[in-house]
Amino acid sequence: MKKSVFLGALTVAGFVAGSASAATLDDVQARGSLKCGSNSGLTGFAAPDANGHWEGFDVAVCRAVAAAVLGDPEAVEFVPTTPKTRFTALASGEVDILVRNTTWTLTRDVDLKFTFTGVNYYDGQGFIVPKALGVSSAKELDGATVCIQTGTTTELNLADFFRTNNISYEPVPIETNAEAQQQYLAGACDTYTTDASGLAATRASFENPADHAILPEIISKEPLGPLVRHGDDEWADIVRWTLNALVAAEEFGITSTNIEELASGTDNPEINRILGTEGTMGEMLGLEADWAMKAIAAGGNYGEIFEKNIGESTPIGLARGLNAQWKDGGLQYAPPFR
Amino acid sequence: MEDLSYVRTDMLPERDPPASEVGVIGWLRMNLFSGWFNSILTVIALAFIYLVLAAIIPWLWSPTWGAGSLSACREIIAELGKEHGGACYGVITERWQQLLFGFYPEELRWRPILTFIGLFVALAPVLFNETFPGKMLWFTGAFLFLAPWLMWGGPIWTPLLVAAGPALGFVAYRYLVSVIGNLASVIVAVLIPVLFWLFLVGPLSQAIDGVVPLGIEVVESRLFGGFMLSVWIGVVAIAISLVLGVILALGRQSDLLIVKYLSVGFIEFIRGVPLITLLFVASTLLNIFMPPGTNFDIILRVMIMATLFASAYIAEVIRGGLAALPRGQYEAADALGLDYWKAQRLIILPQALKISIPGIVSTFIGLFKDTTLVSIIGLLDPIGLTGSIRADANWNGIVWELYGFIALLFFISCFSMSRYSMWLEKKLRTDHR
Amino acid sequence: MTTATDPEGGTFRPSMLIYDSRYRSATIQIVALIGFLLLIGWLVSNTVQNLADLGKSVGFGFLTEPAGYDINQRLLDYDSRDSHARASLMGLLNTLLVAVLGCIMATIVGVIVGVLRLSNNWLVARIMTVYVEMFRNVPVLLWIVFSMAILIETLPAPSAFRGDEPSASMLLGDSVALTNRGVYVPEPLFGRMDEEGHPLTWRQGLGDIHLFGEAWFRFDVSLELVVFLSTLIAGILVSRLIGQRADRIQNSTGVRPKTFWLRAAVIVVPSVIVLWLMGFYLGKPALRGFNFDGGTHLRNSFIALWLALSLYTAAFIAEIVRGGILAISKGQTEAAAALGIRPRRIMSLVILPQAMRVIIPPLISQYLNLTKNSSLAIAVGYMDLTGTLMGITLNQTGRELEAVMMTMLIYLAISLAISGAMNVYNNRVKLKER
16 A cells, blocks of 8 residues: 555645646746647757757747746747647647647637637648659659658648549658658658658758759648637637737847847837837736737747748758748738737 | 406596587587587578678777767768768767656756665665565655655655655554444545545645745656656556555455456456557546546656556466465465455465566566657657657757667666566576476 | 354344445445446546537547548558548558467467577577567567668668669569568469450459448458369368278278378369469569559568567567476476487477467467557558557547547457457367366
8 A cells, every 4th residue: 555655646746737727828827837739859840959948940939928928938848749649738738839830720720629829830731752753743653652741631631632633652651750751761752741841851951952852732731830729719819919929020120139129119109019118918918018029039030930940041941932921922911919 | 267257447547528529619519510400500590690790880880979960970981981881879979868867957867866776775675685684675665755756856745744644544543443343444544545645735745845845846747758757657657556456466366246347357458458549548538537627747647547557467467476375375364363354464465476576577677668659649758759859950860879779778677677587586486396 | 254253133234234244245346336336437427528628529420431541551442532430440450460460470480489599509599599688678669660660771662673784673583572662572363364465265353242332341352262262172171081081991991091192182283273264373563653563562561560569579479488398397308209209309299289288378468469569550650550540530530539449449359359269279278187
């Protein structure tokens, strides 16, 4: 009987985490940290470094939300999830927010009862092939062996694409990106398909990136964004507007370097409203007046986050493309702060 | 008449055996070339060993311990002019601490190390009961409360109060046994600690901590990872499952039909499904089964499922131990007039548990190896961490070095444990053959 | 112990439920049952409430929806428009396939290694010890990942077979191709065509029968296979009859007529004739487009899983076999040797049959372990039950409760079936003690 003390010790020692009540904001503030469901490892989007510090494009969104809500971008607990466990982790209240390059689809929104709070990366599914294969279009891939990462929407898109084009293929389902890369490089599959951002990141790490080409076809729309549970609109608003603040900050030229200066007041009323020197937007959200300022200061505006983690100066080298500001022909468009 | 028969009267001096029967040559002849079939086998085996070593050793011999990324490794190897490439050990240099401790805060890593050492000290009187004094069992008892506290931290009052639970139960038993009888007081003595733990320890601990704050920094279980996580899941699961296992084994041996079938049903169910499905239950369903609002973190949930899993196997091991006891022990206990629980506690279980130790150790080895499955539900055990490490742009594309390192760690620990269990088995085997 | 003091008859008092040994066991059992039912009820009510809070309902309607994903390695026909139920069935069959083949391979390797560990060749015995310790002490998940990586890295890609001077070539007269996408072996086919592609008029295949129409459990039966198998079985039966007749002659006259060739001919000749009539031929794989085409394609994921599982389990079986052999007393070997039996035959005629009784029970649990470990297929992307029902189906439909519970029940049924079947066998070979 003595040994059963373990269980007692565990339950009483306070490791029974807080409940998943309706007011997520209160929970987060009471806890003093934000629980963020993340990828357990995707180059550029989320990965721990040698010291266990998480970094990446998705991670930056979590840190911005934590900064907005708690004032501290480091007050985030990252809960690594797999494609299969991510939705239960969110639904059961184990995480407050899921930022795990998750595609916004109707069933996830309606049937799985989640609220997508925006899109932090517009992606699409593409193919990478070795140039030696001599293929210039995905429609020439009849009979090819295709590596896919399971547990995502990619396998459904792939099945649909080959079916509609009436060509055959051999799917090789693979659990992780790292293994898919290994198989592809060894020639165990002719092509590897996943989100184009992932392909670029994967290609960047090859010994000879120039030997591989990403095919022009993008066979699906993959709007990736943070999501929260249904039923807590206040919390969804906070996440949505934190993301909007990051995008708007880029639009209005607020960067992590000039933010202190701008926070002392500017002539542009919208910048003032974002930075909390004018209006009561923070109060409306149930946050401090300078919530957005802290969020932006955490890792910079949307453009800075992009450049730092996945932009052209990084090994991943993604162009802004669809993710440019709407003024530059992209889709990143923040509704007005008014 | 002269006797022509010849009888040798003196002994001939002993001659050396032929050179082909002694020394190296003799040994070779005896063990490697004792016939054409054996000779062929030997040649094939030698060729096989040569091929394997020729393939592996040049790869292993690779001075890349200082490299900071895979491309740096490739440069070093290219400079050496190696044809078939070589290992890139830089990743081990950079990440071995993470592989061992996960995200456990660096300045607090003495705590898991201390726990690990303490584990050996606590186990010593159990595993090597002839070499170490029985008094050390007191430390073993105390360690049960100290280990979780060391790992998770928090106020010192919590483990003390938790330890007070059984003490309270014992006092209640002593006091009540003359008032309400044996069975009722046993039930009360079991209920008191449980209720005490569930409802009083938390608030009491906080209250005392408010007055006399004494404790160590809390480390949340999401920071557990790497090899430490595997060991910790295994140790916790086996420790708790010993208790559950004894209850289940007794239940299975019981004459009470319903109790027996409940135990059998549980054991067979758990043993009939793969661990990975139980881990999926932990990751996706356990929160749904609990009352609305409770939320264990994932590592705790995995520990719960691993405990249930291990308890079914431990129950079978202990059942084997119970069955191996000579019938006379049961009859002698009955003859002494001991009731069921006294007989179990004083006669049966001590002996049955002792002969079950090898089985328990192999169950632990199995469970310890199976903890790698938690990587499939996204926990960062050593195998889970390989994914995260390979997501680092510096180490993208590295395979063998990480897996090899992990395999080596597992091999060393499992091999030594299995050697111990074999040694013990030999010691316990009292029949002479 | 209390029976002597129990009052005979008398009135019933509630305290007798605890103190009277006649009632106490009933009391304990009823309390246990009530406790168990309460626990179940508690879990169910929690679940119902939680699901209601999440706005989810429990139902199995999702099983009839189109699955939407493709499965590469499958035993029956399937495409992405088929239902989740059929996709799960493919997974189940894949699980059974790898489990059965794994058990066979593990037994063969395990017995060989177990015997060789006792070999008097020092080197061989040591190599086998190293093999056993290496596999037993490293997690099976690592072995699965390892063997996949080895297959991918060491075998040539199909492109290596292409060109004027290919760097790799097919084996066994261009009929087997080892590639890092898997192994292509010839496939048995019926209804051979002539050179212009017309079927030969009097040597035609019989085609398939489709059973169960469009249901999710539909399957095709190859008539050629049915005809061939029935011919073969008929041949074996006739051969047995000949053997029995030979026994009778031997019993009455003491001379056994030579029947070996006759018996072999009865089995082989009709089967060969039937095969020839149905136009049997081997479809060889050939390089076409990106891949090899034709033949049977054993995927890498399958081979890696199969090898890793069987080699891992074989290490345990080897120990069981060794223990079983060592458990047979030395006197048996000596007695057999005294009868003049040769060493290799002593093993197969005297030692192994006796050792089987010691070996079988732990062997059963190894088979169970292998079957359960096959659920790790997910690590190499082999689409077994965990990859389909508890994998993609769960993930696409979000039905965790239903999918996980169904998977557990199916595995439980498989396990119970295996242990049931093996127990029957075990009882038959058990030494009948009188």
